[in-house]
Amino acid sequence: MDHRDPHQRYSVDFFCGLSSAVITTLVTHPVNKLIYRQILEGGALKDSLTRLRLEGLHYLYRGALPPMFQKAVSLSTMFGVYNVALVPMKKLHMAPRTEHFAAGFIAGTAETIFCPFERVQVLLIKSEYHSRFKNMFHTFIDLRRTHGILEYYRGTAVVYWKNTLSCSMFFVMKAEVKKHYGKEDASVTKNLLNFLTGGVLGAAMTTVLYPYKTVQVYIQKDIGGRFLTSREVILSIYSKGGVKLFYKGVVLNSIRALLGWGVTNSVFDYMKEKLNRL
Template structure:
């Protein structure tokens, strides 16, 4: 991909990430509190309310930075990989999955931001870590660089699966007649398609998010494998599959808004750039 096109995608990703994260962060924080607590929306909301508005956007900077780089990588690297793979005359879906694997793997390299975000939104760490930079410094000094990448495999698997799902489904949606209907504004179509994809992906891969939060909430000690993490999540709070879905309804609402806004803003900025 030409440099100017890549820079354009970076700028579009920056704008989309900033708008999306700023609007949906409080909802995302509520979801994290459900997962980190007893799973009840009422209790999660009450814990945030008691902390007051000062702490509402605590932990917002890591996902803002991570989303900026992640969205840029997701779209920019995926498009570059698709262009490079064209020469091999691969199957259309295998090509999309391969490109998604490339972008998802690179995205996983920026997971320290997600790692620190979990610590900053957790109430028990409000006094231990002042901000993102302090958290990074403390983790590095006390546990080493490896602590930044606790739960890496879970995030890597999630990225590849969700990216493949996103680009394949988006391509199929674009083939539908409603997406070609000129009477429907592009911004509405982009919001609806992005929101629908976000809702599907967030629900389908939500157990991975719960496992990620479970892994990231820990500081120090052994690094569990994906299977050990899944087993630990299953056994907590009395055991059962319900442990993989606390906050899933609110997450669906957040993802619908988040991906709808992201897709709409990204495509809008890309068209006017």
């Protein structure tokens, strides 16, 4: 068990989470943009890919700043809060899986504070808003001026359940897998194992919870008007295309998650090990 002061532990986890978030966003944003486009446009992958190609490189990383900010603060929060939350959990003498699940749930709850970044990302990716919003900061200002701060939090309930369930699942499964790591594994082997662990778990986790992402995007793609409930949006999506519409873009999302979570987990664990040796 790590006997360092919780504040020191949080600082290390915060920095490692921030660093892994920046690297992961730069690597996966183009793929993530294709996924959002498939959900928003409802077309085939090749159609969304063609539209992105026609828009050019100028728009390829449009919308990258919100997820970079969001990932930087949310991953920092996720890993930091999770490790700090484990301290009181262990004092309650829970079963190990329950400890990891509860700490992950708390971390996911804390992550939801940053929902506005996901909201703005959806608007910047939607092609209809290219001429209205210049960048992340302009979008935040425009939304507040025209519709108020509450507009930032459209879709928060769905984001909350997506975050809490995904964090809980990830940390429980990661702890189980790491039990089988060899203690004398070489550095390269550990990095590869961390990449594969994060990638496989992330892909499985996001695939299972993918309908939450679809509902979130449908809720957050509009501006103004009444806030639709999750039930209303689910029924609307189903009436348009049945169950398969909830999984539009799921294959590409699984590939993105495999790469993204692999990078995130390996970079985080590598940096944390190095910093703990200082």
